[in-house]
Amino acid sequence: MVVRDRAWGAWEGSVTPASRRFLVLTRYALKDVFESRVFLAFYILCLIPSAAALLAIYFSHNTQFLEQFAGIDSWFAKAPNWIFLHLFGWQAMPAFLVAVIATPPLIAADIGNNALQVILARPIGRREYVLGKMVVVFLLLSPITWIPGLLTFGLQAILAGGQWTAENLRIAVAFFVGHVVWILVVTMLCLAVSAWIRLAAFSRGALLAIFIISAVAGRLVNTVTRSSIGDLLHLSRAIESVVLRFFGAAPPSGLPSPANWLTLVMVVLGALWVLNLRLRAVGEIK
Secondary structure (H helix, E strand, O other): OOHHHOOOOOOOOOOOOHHHOHHHHHHHHHHHHOOOHHHHHHHHHOOHHHHHHHHHHHHHOOHHHHHOOOOOHHHHHOHHHHHHHHHHHHHHHHHHHHHHHHOOHHHHHHHHOOOHHHHHOOOOOHHHHHHHHHHHHHHHHHHHOHHHHHHHHHHHHHHHOHHHHHHOHHHHHHHHHHHHHHHHHHHHHHHHHHHHOOOHHHHHHHHHHHHHHHHHHHHHHHHHHOOOHHHHOOHHHHHHHHHHHHHOOOOOOOOOHHHHHHHHHHHHHHHHHHHHHHOOOOOOOO
């Protein structure tokens, strides 16, 4: 049938509710991310620390297994405390690498292909657009961060009993809140960089440079002023301090907790400011 003989009619299928239309962006973005087999393999490797932690927790409560290895039974007996102290970092670093690899095209591709204006011309506003892209990063990072962290805590709680669970409930809170804060900060940085830099390689370099430069600048200010005021610029130290306080451990920052939170809030607000500048429903097509 030739085009002139076609009869076009209204869409007769189900209409996506307005409250969930941003998930269309999420669905297609996730599909594009996992088209790479190399990335999929790397993503699976990022689950190894969590899987190892689950095995160590299980074996630490398996007395028959421990009796067979007299040389390491004392280590496994202390495994739960040691694992929970370090597992967060083992999960956070691979998650950051996943974000660095996967997020540069999220907004840059739409801007580079002049598709942003087309998307925003639909019943999807700038807020929904940003939310749809944020959900992509949250769905990517959650299965390798706080979800296995809570599973590890749950396994330990089942094997250790109710008393241990009641005494260490803050560990579960630390895994959830700490990782959510970490994911939010990384997500906003990634989206801001993606909106400003179109080339993926440069975007990845910029993300790494943000953490490196902030660390160098913070330490330099601390050295010059002989104080801890430079920690306001030290992004990774601010995140680490916030997380360790949730775990009840001593933070590396010499500043009080509100100062560390201020650093994270300013980073998120700065990223939102960049997104507000770059995401426009109109633009010049060259």
